[in-house]
């Protein structure tokens with residue numbers, strides 16, 4: 001074998017090993033209590049804010065939602081919009097603005113769009129704590145790896161959503177979302193429409209995103225809706241009025 005051929009072979013093998021290693025990425029976030037001693041309280045505070053935003057950052061909320069209502073268990077589990085590994089994959093191109101966005105900006109988008117709150121100062125202690133939390137729970141995830149549990153792939157379906165049919169699906173979701181979408185906090189869902197719900201706008205306020213969320217994660221802990229049911233129930237939820245966004249993200 002010529003020397004260049006050998007190099008090529010070695011390179012090909014190395015690439016295959018690298019690909020294999022990536023597909024074997026295992027979900028194993030470290031314990032918060034194992035964070036470096038001098039950062040442990042900061043990491044814990046970040047977790048607390050994401051997990052119980054109303055309790056730990058009462059002046060940062062704008063409706064009834066906490067981050068954990070969509071990122072269950074503060075994103076520490078796989079079966080949710082997980083946050084484990086996010087620090088390894090940001091900054092990344094945001095599909096809406098088609099520009100790279102960093103994690104502080106992304107986090108503020110969630111504060112504005114979903115908690116109907118003001119964006120946090122990016123150099124303040126609350127944002128720093130949240131970023132430290134992401135950083136710690138991303139330990140072991142290679143930078144810019146393809147992390148299989150992150151993201152929310154859109155649902156592909158020809159079905160035209162029917163809100164009327166969705167009301168029947170919704171009736172099976174009781175008691176968590178409440179008969180009138182008012183929710184059942186603290187143990188059940190947050191308000192799904194009306195006062196205290198996430199505001200109208202891009203993201204969860206759009207049928208495709210809400211459908212994907214419902215299909216993957218609802219009912220919580222036992223997601224079993226068909227794509228048709230998910231499309232219909234998302235249309236039903238979004239057919240109700242919801243608050244306007246108080247702090248609209250500016251140009252990024």
Ligand code: HEC
Pocket residue numbers: 050053065066067068069070071081082083086103106107110111114115130150151152198203204209
């Ligand atoms: C109503 C549901 C909802 C709430 C509440 C919510 N988020 Fe999100 N979050 C989403 C959705 C949906 C996405 C996917 C991207 C998007 O919306 O553009 C996301 C994406 C993210 C991402 C990027 C994840 C990735 O894999 O790219 C971070 C980080 C994040 N949210 C943090 C937060 C924090 C912190 C809070 C609390 C202030 C919060 N979110 C509240 C729905 C929510």
